[in-house]
Amino acid sequence: MNHEKLESIIERSFKTEPDYHLPDNFAQMATSRVVQRSQWLTDLFEYLYLIAIVVLLLGAATGTYYLVNKELLLQIFAFISGNAVQVAMVVFILNFILFADRVLLRLLFSRWNRT
């Protein structure tokens, strides 16, 4: 065999595709993974928006009551500070239920469906 022949064999070998392969439905799988991922982010932002709206509404209600009925507001604050642990726990549980409903369970179900 001469030098040129070996050279051309090497060149052709370089141009041969390697034996690595992906499943036939890889494009669909990649797309659904992207959709799931972006869905998770959408769900998370939706939850955060919801929390922000609730906090804003509570803030607005507090401001309004401060102007209209200061006594009632002070009573509510006294109740909250007197039962701080219970109130914090109720807020935490409600918040967790909302988070689980809006984000966590949806994410777990989509992961579960994937596997």
Next chain:
Amino acid sequence: MQHFSANCCQTSSMNDAELINQILNGNMNAFTFLVTRYQKLVVHITGRLIQRQDELEDVCQDVFMKVYQNLGKYRNECKLSTWIATIAYNTSINYLRKFKKGDEINPDDSTALRNLTDFNSVDYEKADLYRYIREQIENLPVQYRTVLTLFHLEEFSYQEIEQITGMPEGTVKSYLFRAKALLKEKLKFVVDNNSLKTVKEISNES
């Protein structure tokens, strides 16, 4: 269903710019088509670099995830294939750094030559040679495999390979030359005359 197939036909005739616009407007069929169009490029680069079929699908999915997440940042400064190849290269290199030994990244030519197995066939049939060379490409250092894949298989230019890998053009040319020289060194006994240069001679020249 008719709507879906009509959509598929539309996307298949789109050029890259139209495809990107469609994806950015939320058309996921367009993204599926983009993956179909470039999955071969990604699997060649990723496969040659990580060399693990069982991990390949996950790494390729990561590549396309990054493509989707960063598509809004893509500017027409380079071809879409070059941009996707850059993501595939960086993702694969990060995978190698994370899960493989560091010494694979920067071996010298003598180590690389030792890693190549000998060609044992006595009557060196052409098919044996092809198979042998293809096997040995997988035993070359990672940079050599990368530039060989990008230059010969994907037909990127030197400038594009420089963009993708960050290696200077001279280095790319040197790696291509040395990869071929290493294989020739192993196969020099199949050549009649003694016209082949040894790796040592080539290394001294470059």
